[in-house]
Amino acid sequence: MTHRRSVVVTEVVTRLSSIPDFAGAGKCARGRASAVPLELLPALTVTWGEAGEISIRRPMSGPNGEDGYDRTLPLSVVVHLRENDPEGEFDRICSLIEAKMEADVSLGGITIDLDLQSTRLFVDPRTGIPMSVGSLLYSIRYKTLATGPSISAL
Template identity: 55%
Template sequence: MAHLRSQIFAAVIARLAAIPEFSAADKVKRGRKGAIPQEKLPALTVTWADRSEIVTVRPSSGPAGEDGYDRFLPLSIIVHLRDDEPEEEFDRICTLIEASMASDITFGGLVIEALLQTQQYFVNPQTGISLLAGSLSYQIAYKTLAANPELAAL
């Protein structure tokens, strides 16, 4: 079994891959090793946001009184664009992602909640030309046992 964080990433990827436009192989991945081929665009990359996961101790989180952690995972969904009208394409894809992510913010009880925090569309600040990408950042609140981060705490 994997850290609960990896289970959460897998659940998010599965949810996004269920969007018909992103159901083909390699359209949604956790992290990438290289450039995405043009024919695979648009695509989504699910990764850590640009900040650290916050963790605080919570006593008596387990069934036998074990300590646990309250965790807040910053998760980013990077949107890689292709359209001739990238800003409109970004907004259209954001609508699909937001609806999908909001369909069950607890991911069937895997997390406490997954809340949209920020969105950003990337442009070259010197030229105003689109960098054909944007991101949606979510904060995922979840709990684990301190001695076993594979398991959700109470």
């Protein structure tokens, strides 16, 4: 049984991997166990572990009156850069990601919707120099049965 959250994250990785800049092996991944090799940059890492998922119980969510959960998944798309102009490159990549994510906010019907919550280019606070990494934080809403986190609820 695969948690619905995993289905959502896998779908986001699939969609972002269809952007030509991130179509190659290792260019877009769910989480990473090591640093992105220099030759793969720019690259994307999709992760939800940075912030906790919020769940609210909702009675009568299943076809037989079962309880369910309204879930809100904070999903980060980390952008790893390799550029002399990280701000310009970050904005270019954000345009590609935002267009792809907004093309279908239900991710093919597996979610209710999604919202871009924040975008951030990380900068060394001591020097003001960009650190060649940024992120887009999405809030993705979906529903599951309480007793079946892999099953979509009404």
